[in-house]
Amino acid sequence: MSRIVGIDLGTTNSLVAYMDHGTPRVIAGRHERTMVPSVVALTDNGLIVGDPAKEHLTRHPERTVYSVKRFMGKGLADVQDELAYFPYTLTEKGGVIRIQLGEKSYSPPQISAMILKELKLRAEAALGESITKAVITVPAYFNDSQRQATKDAGMIAGLEVLRIINEPTAASLAYGLQEKTQGTIAVYDLGGGTFDISILKLKNGIFEVLATNGDTHLGGDDFDRVIADLFLADIHAQHGLALAAYPDHMQALRLEAERAKMRLSDETRTTVQLDLPEGTGRFMRELTREQLESLCLPLVERTLGPCRQALKDAGLAPHEIDEVVLVGGSTRMPLVRQRVHALFGKQPHCNLNPDEVVALGAAVQADILSGGTTDMLLLD
């Protein structure tokens, strides 16, 4: 049977993984980077995907599509509240959203297919064989048309989607939790632009979703924004410069803010440097983890309400949760880990990379489907 890969088609980043002799592994591309930013940009030379497309975000916002996952399986009326967030043009045809890129318009599955195609090519290059089958993950709250749109994206990319599985289920599989006979699991997923909490119940190898909650506009991008705002105010005070008038520099500032945030997950202080426009000099400052945490604390606190609500909907008290799983790049932040630990009174699982864990679990599910490691049938 030909190989089945596991794919995390994320709002911010996407990844592909496979089972390597019983161990799930994420496939890296150039520079050992495992994540493909879920961004597609139209340039003078055509469409580009991933890291190079992300570079276009501030410079050509009207020609750079990000967060396309938010539009999967939806009509224009479903996303009225979202429109203000997006600089690109959305239209509708036959009840389905179309995204305008230059002269042409594309459906969300067509854009997602470009990201999937990139992952397919990456897997083919790494594994040296043609890849035509995949398991793809979706949020637990995705409805039938959002799941169907995800399958359609796979088909357009030349992938037969053997199964769509829930992201929190995939994360649980990555930690091997299916090997327990029963239990309750809380999956806390804080990504780039979204926060999801899912409460699962495991019984005899079957994961049931008891409750989901979250915030569709809360994530690492918000942390980057508060840091960037701090730098902007500093630049204004030190250099009398309103950087907002310089899109290229704003983009560099945003990326620098994100990099500083990421470094502060491992270090307690870091130095930020940025070239300012037209020879007005160079911006430099220190940022400590403590400063970062005081800026981000109110945002992190905002994730706790949905957690409590999900527990309530599941009819469970925090101490009745047996396993807590951290998912999403933003859960690398020590502050986030502390808060989640405190809420559930339990050390969360975090020894796998939280931004890879969903793809790893998708690879486990793919392996189960292909009869690789076990004959157990997993459903959710």
Ligand code: ADP
């Ligand atoms: P999504 O599921 O939304 O596609 P990810 O799980 O890949 O996204 O999370 C992306 C977010 O994680 C980004 O905001 C990124 O800045 C953040 N992130 C990645 N690594 C770190 C880190 N070391 N510390 C803090 N945040 C991080």
Ligand code: MG
């Ligand atoms: Mg994710």
